[in-house]
Amino acid sequence: MAILALILALMGLQGTTAAADGSLVVRFGTAKVSPSSVRINGPRSSTRDRNDQDQVTFDGLPPGQYDVEPVYAGGVGGAHQSVTVEAGKSATVVLRPEIVGAVQLSAAQETCDAAVEFGVARPGSGSSAGSGAVMVAAPGGRGAGPGPMPPGVFAPMSRGSTGFGNGVVAQFPKMPQGCFRIVGGLPPGSYLAFYSSADGPISIKAFEILEQQMTSVAVAPPPAHLSGRVLYNGQPPAGASLRFSPRTNTLSSPAVATIGADGRYALSFAQAGTYSVNFSFNGSTSFGPGPMSSVSVVDGPNTFDWSVTGGTLVVSIKDWDRRSPLALIVQSRTPTSSSSSMTTYDAQTPYPIRLVGQVLGNYTISAYQRDNGPAARATIAVTLDETHPEAFVEVELVNNPGVITLHDESGSPVIGATVTGLMAGRAIEQTPGVFPLQGLPIDIEVRIDAQGFVPTCGFAKTEAQSITMRKGRPMEVVLNRQGPAVFNSPVGSLVVGSGASSCTVPLSRLKYTKQPTAAGEPARFLFENFPLGDRITWILSPTAGSPQEIVVPVNGPVIIK
Secondary structure, eight states: OHHHHHHHHHHHHHHHHHHHOEEEEEEEOOOSSOOSEEEEESSSOEEEEOOTTSEEEEEEEOSEEEEEEEEOTTSOBOOOEEEEEOTTOEEEEEEOOOSOEEEEEEEOHHHHHHOSEEEEEOOOOGGGTTTTOOOOOOOSSSSOSSSOOOTTSSOOOOOTTSSOGGGEEEEEEOBTTBSOEEEEEEOSEEEEEEEEETTEEEEEEEEEEOTTOEEEEEEOOOSEEEEEEEEETTBOOTTOEEEEEESSOSSOOOEEEEOOTTSEEEEEESSOEEEEEEEEETTTEEEOOGGGSEEEEOSEEEEOOEEEOOEEEEEEEETOOTTSOEEEEEEEEOSSOEEEEEEEEOTTSOSSEEEEEEOSEEEEEEEEEOSSSSOEEEEEEEEEOSSOOEEEEEEEOBOOOOEEEEEOTTSOBOOSOEEEETTSOEEOOOBTTEEEOTTSOTTOEEEEEOTTBOOEEEEOOSSOEEEEOOBOEEEEEEEOBTBSOOOSSOOSEEEESOGGGOEEEEGGGSOEEEEOOOTTSOEEEEEEEEOOSSEEEEESOTTSSSOEEEEOOSSSOEEEO
């Protein structure tokens, strides 16, 4: 009898628990393109597929507030709804038809065989056009316009090897059954279907999504194929790579080809066009001036062979404590280009350090090591040329005893400035306007910023030096370099001064306010401290042609055309 009473008591307890739970029924509206499943989040999370009655039922839900998200084919989320589930009751949510469409993806066998993943992305716009970048933006209906996307509009995806970054809407690994997939829940607008290998997109096709319509997209084989042979100082540079970056098309992403033991390479392009070429050897330096600067790729087979000449820097570090990491800064200057790179080395690094694949030209090599005390640094210059393609450099680590004193044109000290070394290090203000340089490499360029003054440049020399900071004046800059365009921030750099005292200053480092303009008008920026002087040099970007010299007017705006 006691046992029976215990059983009845337990049954009563279980009945009480079940009665405390609620349920949720999600019904699907009538639409050609509708979700395939529902995801809920709240006191309990769950995902279920729709059934034959066009609904989904969630039983045994703890009471509370739930977020209901429809999920379309391919994993793209739809518009969220909120619902309250009460104890012992059933709540109902009806999913409203959304302004979305779907795409049915398929690919030619050649494309599918070469791909490791495929999916759907959004094409880039504005300043990213031609760079292979893709930007997420929902057209019309949901989430249109700038700003963050509403949760669930696009499923979060990793970058993978697509080269499309955060513009990927849906991405799938190639499956044994092939490269066929349906992706729904896409707001109307322009999209890209991509099929990618481990090195990047191999086939891309643009398509349009229409409201509540299924679009079929068949991706053809890659239209352009590139192959050839590369020799470095007369020998095949096994393991080196060629990077091709699109310049004239907006659908392609950068592609990388690895050079084999015989010097040969091969790859396919998703789109014909003009590509910038960079050669990289040993991971230390990439370069592409001269005959390797660019290639024009056409549909079909393309063959390009190169014979590259380069040098080797063999670097020894005197007084390097191998127990502590060392940073090596390599700055190169050639008649056509300049570059800087910083690499950290440790006790596992083969010694001496060999930098292979360096473009011929002039180099400044700086070493930097900090070990619970003042930074130890050194700088030395060296030249690589066809007569001397290999240079042996010994860098001795020492502390820089130099000092920079900053003052304005009246001789008063400039307080609160920042003195930063190119790619490494920063001087700390000791007394008002005085910056000891013990933490900076000798002879390395420093950039100086101070509120109310025009940014300028100097050098970390071993002797004391005095630098005059110049105040600017309010000036309006009208950016009309590429015809009517809209920029949220000023683009380009100024070369202030001349000769050894010149300084390249990105406009973003100057204090400015963006002025309101009507649609289609050039962008206008009001700078508080624009450089004084009759002439400055404007550089829009390193690849936008020759620098433009500008005469600063006494009155009126600076016009950049």
